[in-house]
Amino acid sequence: MELALIQLLNGLQYGLLIFLAASGLTLVFGILGVINLSHGSFYMLGAYLAITLTSLTGDIFLALALGIPIAFLFGAAIEWLFIRHLYDRDHLQQVLLTFGLILIFNELQRMIWGARPQSVPIPSYLGGSIKLTDVLSYPVYRIAVAALCVVLALAMVFVIQKTRVGRMIRAGESNREMVEVLGIDTRLLFRFVFAAGVALAAAAGMIAAPIESVYPGIGERVLIISFVVVVIGGIGSIRGAFVGALLIGLADAFGKVYLKEFAGMIVYAIMAAVLVVRPGGLFGRAN
Amino acid sequence: MTNDIRISRRHALALAAGAGALGFAGPLARPAIAQAKPIKVGLLLPYSGTYAQLGEAITRAMEMYVKQQGGALAGRQIQFVKLDDESEPPKATDLTTKLVQGEKVDVLMGSVHSGVAMAMSKIAREEGIPTIIPNAGADTLTRQLCAKNVFRSSFSNGQVGLATGKAMVDAGIKKVVTFTWKYAAGDESVNGFKDTFTKGGGQVLKDLTVPFPNVEFQSALAEIASLKPDAVYTFFAGGGAVKFIKDYAAAGLKSSIPLWGAGFLTDGVESAVGSAGDGVMTVLHYADDVDTPENKKFRADFKAAYKSDADVYAVQGWDAMQLLDAGLKAVGGDVSKRDALNAAISKASFKSPRGPFKLSASNNPIQNMYLRELKGGKNVLVKTAATDFADPTTGCRLAS
Numbered sequence: 001m002e003l004a005l006i007q008l009l010n011g012l013q014y015g016l017l018i019f020l021a022a023s024g025l026t027l028v029f030g031i032l033g034v035i036n037l038s039h040g041s042f043y044m045l046g047a048y049l050a051i052t053l054t055s056l057t058g059d060i061f062l063a064l065a066l067g068i069p070i071a072f073l074f075g076a077a078i079e080w081l082f083i084r085h086l087y088d089r090d091h092l093q094q095v096l097l098t099f100g101l102i103l104i105f106n107e108l109q110r111m112i113w114g115a116r117p118q119s120v121p122i123p124s125y126l127g128g129s130i131k132l133t134d135v136l137s138y139p140v141y142r143i144a145v146a147a148l149c150v151v152l153a154l155a156m157v158f159v160i161q162k163t164r165v166g167r168m169i170r171a172g173e174s175n176r177e178m179v180e181v182l183g184i185d186t187r188l189l190f191r192f193v194f195a196a197g198v199a200l201a202a203a204a205g206m207i208a209a210p211i212e213s214v215y216p217g218i219g220e221r222v223l224i225i226s227f228v229v230v231v232i233g234g235i236g237s238i239r240g241a242f243v244g245a246l247l248i249g250l251a252d253a254f255g256k257v258y259l260k261e262f263a264g265m266i267v268y269a270i271m272a273a274v275l276v277v278r279p280g281g282l283f284g285r286a287n
Numbered sequence: 288m289t290n291d292i293r294i295s296r297r298h299a300l301a302l303a304a305g306a307g308a309l310g311f312a313g314p315l316a317r318p319a320i321a322q323a324k325p326i327k328v329g330l331l332l333p334y335s336g337t338y339a340q341l342g343e344a345i346t347r348a349m350e351m352y353v354k355q356q357g358g359a360l361a362g363r364q365i366q367f368v369k370l371d372d373e374s375e376p377p378k379a380t381d382l383t384t385k386l387v388q389g390e391k392v393d394v395l396m397g398s399v400h401s402g403v404a405m406a407m408s409k410i411a412r413e414e415g416i417p418t419i420i421p422n423a424g425a426d427t428l429t430r431q432l433c434a435k436n437v438f439r440s441s442f443s444n445g446q447v448g449l450a451t452g453k454a455m456v457d458a459g460i461k462k463v464v465t466f467t468w469k470y471a472a473g474d475e476s477v478n479g480f481k482d483t484f485t486k487g488g489g490q491v492l493k494d495l496t497v498p499f500p501n502v503e504f505q506s507a508l509a510e511i512a513s514l515k516p517d518a519v520y521t522f523f524a525g526g527g528a529v530k531f532i533k534d535y536a537a538a539g540l541k542s543s544i545p546l547w548g549a550g551f552l553t554d555g556v557e558s559a560v561g562s563a564g565d566g567v568m569t570v571l572h573y574a575d576d577v578d579t580p581e582n583k584k585f586r587a588d589f590k591a592a593y594k595s596d597a598d599v600y601a602v603q604g605w606d607a608m609q610l611l612d613a614g615l616k617a618v619g620g621d622v623s624k625r626d627a628l629n630a631a632i633s634k635a636s637f638k639s640p641r642g643p644f645k646l647s648a649s650n651n652p653i654q655n656m657y658l659r660e661l662k663g664g665k666n667v668l669v670k671t672a673a674t675d676f677a678d679p680t681t682g683c684r685l686a687s
Contacts, residue, residue, distance in 0.1 A: 003513035010505045115336045117500065117526030129537050136512035137539030142505070213502035213526045256506040264498075 002133045007253040013142050015249020016149035020204035022226035022233075022241050023156060024197025030236015031173045031193050034086050035094045038101035040223025042198045045105065046071060046205025047120075047214045048113050054120050060210055061123070067206050068199050075198025079191045087190070102219070109216060117215040145207055152203060153242065160238065169193060173236050201226075228267055232274045234284025243282055325364035326622055328611070329386035331379070331397030331407055332421075334371040337525065338399045340555070342371075344597070345399070345421045345604030351592050352608035360612050361620035368392055376402030383410045393622040394419070396607055399600075401425035401472060408437050417614070417628055421607040422600060426475045429651035431682035436629045438650045440607040442572050444472050444522075446678035447549045448479025450656035451520065451570040454672040455480075455547055456487030458568075460517045463547075464492050466507055467522040468499035476522035476549050484520075492516050502530045508538040521548040528552045529559045536563035550659065550666075554599055557664045567661040572676075573599040573641040574657040574668040585640040597640075606639045610646075613637065643675065648686035653677045 025039045046067065053063035082101065086094045122141045129137035160166040168189050172179045180186050204222075212218065229248055233240025248267055255266035262269070274282060330349070332342035346369065353365045368390050370382050379402070386392045387410060395411055395418040398404045404423030411418035412434045420428060420437070424444040428437065455463065463484065467473030473496065481491055492514050495507045511519055519540075523531050528551070535546055541563075550571020553564060575586070575596070585605065589597035610632050617631030618624045636645040642655040656673040659666040680686035 003509055006509040006512075007506060010509065014503075117337065119526060119530060127537075129539055131539065133512060135515060135540060135543050136509060137537070139534075139537040213500070213530050215500060215526070253506055257510055 002136075003257065004254075006132060006136065006138070007257055008250070009138060009142075011250035011253030012246065013146045013149075013249070014253060015246040016146050016153070017204055017208055018222075018225055018229055018249055019242050019245035020149050020152060020207070021201050021222050022229040022245055023153070023238055024200035025226045026230045026233065026236055026238065026241045027169075027193055027200075028197045029230060031169060031176075032083070032087060032190050033176075034083060034194075035091050035098065036083070036197075037095055037098040037223065038105060039197070039201055039226060040219030040221070041102050041105035042071065042075070042201035042219075043205040043208075043222040044109060044217075044219030045074070046202030047209045047212065047218060048109060048205075049202065050120050050206040050209035051113065051118055051214060054209075059123055060120060060206070064203065064206050068203050071202030072195045072199040074202075075195035076191050078198065079194040083194055084187070084190070105219075106216065115216050117213045119213055120209040122210045139211075141210060145211065148207055149204075152200070156200070156238070165189075165192065225267065228271050230281075232271055232281055234278075234281030237281070237283035240281055240283030325366040326360070326394065326615070326620070327366050327368055327390060327392040328394045328396060329390060329392030330367055330369045331372045331382055331386060331395065331403065332369070333374045333399050333403075334369070336374050338374050341399045341422060341600045344600040345607075347593055348589065348597065348601040348604035349396070349421075349608050351588065352605055352612075354592075355588070356612070360608075361615035361618075363615065363620040363622075372398050372400070372403045374398075374400040374403060376400065376406055379403040379406035380410065383407045387414055387416060392416075394611060396421055398423055401428075404428060405432075408432060408434070411437055415625060417611075417622075417625060417632065419607045419610055419632075421603045424472060424475070426678075427682075429647070429649045429678065429683065430680065433649040433680070433683035433685050435633070435650075435685060436625070438610055438632055438646060439652060440610055441603040441652070442654075443651055443678045444475035444549075445479035445482075446651065446676065447551075447571060447656070448476040448481075448522070449483045449678070450572075450673050450676050451547065451549055452480040452483030452489070453487065454568075454570045454656070454658050455484055455518065455520065456489055457672070460489065460545075460547075462490050462492055462516045463518055463520050464495060464511050464514050464516045465520045466495040466511070468501075468527065469496040470499040473499070473522045477520070480520050480549075500527060502527050504531055504534045505538075508534060508540065511544065512538065512540060516544060518545045518547050521546065521552055523548070524551040524554075525556070529556045532556070532560045532567060533563045541566060550599070553659070553661045553666055557661065557666065560661075561664070564661045565663070568669075569659050569661070569666070570656050570672050571599060571659065571666075572652070572654045572656055573602050574659050574666060576668045577641060577657065578668075579638070579640070579642065581638045582640040599641075602640045606637075606641075606644060606652075609637050609639065609644070610635050647677045647680060649678075649680040649683035650685070651678045651680075 021043050028034055028036050049067045050063050053067050054060050057063055126141040126144050128140045131137045160169055168184055229241055229244040233244035251266050251270055255263045333339055334342050372382055395416055397407055399422045401423040404420055408428055415436055418437045420439045422441045424442055426443045426445045429439050429443055465477045467477050535541055547568045550569040553567055553569050586597050613635035614628045614632035618627045633646050633650055645653050647653050653675050655671055656676045658669040658672040660669050
C-alpha cells in the first residue's frame with residue numbers, strides 16, 4: 001500500500017514533466033502541421049542550459065527565468081531559418097529536415113558541453129526530504145518539480161483560453177484557411193507557436209536537470225515518449241496531452257514495480273490499445 | 288541532384304583511398320634498423336570523453352614506471368604510441384589494426400571500456416601479440432576468451448562482485464536487494480555477488496535494474512524501502528554513482544538500510560557526493576591507505592610527478608608495466624621471442640601498491656580485496672576482506 005502511494009507520487013511527477021515536454025510537440029503538430037523530430041533536442045538543450053546558467057547564477061530558478069526566454073528566442077530563430085519552409089510540404093520532407101536538425105544539435109552539444117555526464121545541484125533550500133513512511137522520505141525538490149509543472153501548465157491554459165493570441169491559436173488549429181482569410185498574420189502566429197513549443201520543451205529539460213543526470217542523447221528518450229503522449233491524447237489537443245502524459249507517467253511508475261518484465265513495453269501497449277479504440281487519440285478530432 | 292551525389296561520393300572514395308595509401312606508406316617509408324630500435328608499446332586508451340581521466344591516470348603511471356627505470360626496460364628504450372579509443376567499440380578494430388599493422392607495435396595495452404577491449408583482444412588473439420589490459424573488467428576476457436598472450440592487470444567485474452558478496456556474508460547481512468544498470472558489467476557484477484552471497488546463506492529478495500545510463504532511481508528506491516532488506520548491493524560508477532548515492536540519502540534510506548557496492552561506486556566521486564556518501568561500504572582490489580612501503584612510495588612519487596593523487600586506475604597502469612618488465616627481463620629485451628615473453632609474464636609475481644600480485648591460470652590477477660568505508664570524502668580502509676582472491680577460470684582452455 002505504501003509502495004503504491006509512493007509510486008503514485010512518482011508517476012504524477014513524471015507525468016507532469018512529460019506533459020510539459022509533449023505539449024509543445026502537440027501544439028506544433030496540430031497548428032503548424034509539422035512533424036518535428038528535433039523536439040527532444042530542445043529538452044536536451046534546456047538541460048544543458050540549466051547546467052551553464054545554474055553555474056553562472058548559482059540557482060536553478062534564476063536559470064529558469066533566464067533560460068526560458070533564451071529558448072523562446074532560439075525557437076523563433078530556428079522557425080525563421082528552417083521550419084517556416086516546411087509548411088504545406090509533405091511529412092517526409094519535414095521528417096528529413098528535422099532529423100537533420102537532431103544531428104546538428106547533438107554535434108553542437110558535444111562541442112559546447114562535451115560527452116561527460118553532468119549534474120545540476122538541487123537548491124539548498126529545497127534539498128530536504130519529507131518523511132513518508134518509517135523508512136522512506138520524499139525529496140522536496142520533486143514536489144517542487146510537480147508544482148512548477150502545474151503552474152506552467154495553468155499559464156499555458158490561460159494563454160490559450162483567455163488571450164487574443166490563444167483565440168488565434170485555437171482558430172488556427174480548427175481552420176487555418178479561415179484564419180488567413182480573416183487577415184491574421186499567420187507567419188507571426190506560427191513563429192510564436194513554434195517558439196513557445198521550444199520554450200516548453202526546454203523548460204521541462206531545465207526543471208528535470210537536477211533530478212536527472214545530463215548526458216548526450218537524453219533528448220531522444222523524451223522525443224519518443226512525447227510522440228506516444230501526443231498520439232494517445234490526439235494530435236493538437238492540449239487536454240489530450242495532459243491526460244496522455246499522466247496516463248503514461250502512472251503506467252510507467254506502476255509498471256516498473258508490478259509488471260517488471262513488461263516495464264519497457266507497457267507505454268507502447270497503452271498506445272496501441274488507445275489507437276484500437278480511438279484511432280484519432282482520446283481527444284483527437286474524429287477524421 | 289542525383290548526379291551531384293554520385294560525383295561527391297566518388298570524390299569521397301578517392302579521398303579515402305588516398306588517405307589509406309598515405310597511412311600505409313608512412314611506416315613502410317621508415318628505414319628498418321634492427322638492433323637499436325626501441326620497443327614500441329601501443330596504448331589504446333580513452334583520452335577524450337567520459338573515461339578520459341581514467342586513461343590519463345593509467346598512462347601517467349606507465350610513463351612514471353619507465354622514467355624510474357631510466358627510460359629503458361631490460362636494456363631497451365621504451366616508446367609509447369598513444370591512440371585515443373574514445374571509448375567507442377565500433378572504432379576499436381580499426382584503431383587496433385592501425386597499431387598492430389600500421390605502427391608495428393611490439394606490445395599492446397588497453398583499454399578502459401570493455402567493448403573496446405573485446406574488439407582489441409580479438410585481434411590480439413589472432414595476431415598473437417602480447418597484450419595487457421589495464422582496466423576493462425568484462426569477465427569473458429579472462430574466462431571463455433582467455434589467451435596465452437592476453438593478460439589483465441586490473442580485475443574482472445565478477446571477481447569484485449564475488450569478493451563483495453563474501454564481505455557482506457562476513458558482516459552478518461542476511462537479506463539483500465541488488466540494484467544496477469541493465470548492461471553487461473552490471474550483470475557480471477551482480478552475478479558474482481549473488482554467487483558468494485547465496486552460498487554463504489544469504490537471500491536475495493529482488494534484483495532491480497534501470498536501463499544504462501538512465502538515472503531515474505526513484506521507483507527502485509521506493510521498492511527498496513518497501514522490501515526492507517538488511518542492505519543493498521549496487522554496481523554504479525561515475526555520474527550515475529554520484530546521483531544514486533545522493534538520491535539514496537535524500538530518500539532517507541541510508542540510516543536504516545546500509546548501502547554496499549563494488550568499489551567503483553565510491554571511486555573518484557568522494558568529493559562530489561559530500562556527506563551523502565558517509566557510511567557507504569564498498570569492496571575493491573585497492574584502497575588508498577593500504578599500509579605497505581610499496582603503496583606509500585607509489586603514492587608519494589605519483590603526487591610529486593603529477594600534483595594529483597594516485598587512484599586504482601594508476602595502480603593498474605603501474606602494474607601493467609611491472610608485468611611487461613618481468614616478461615622483458617626474462618627474454619633479455621628480445622620481443623621477437625613471443626612465447627617465452629608470454630610465459631614469463633604469466634608467471635610474474637611482484638609487490639604491487641595494492642599488495643601481492645600474481646596471475647591466475649587464465650591471466651587475471653590474484654589479489655587482495657579490501658573493505659572500505661566512505662568517511663568525510665575518503666575511502667577509509669576497514670579491513671582486508673579477502674587475501675589472494677582469484678576469479679574463477681570458467682570456460683578458459685588454458686586452465687583445464
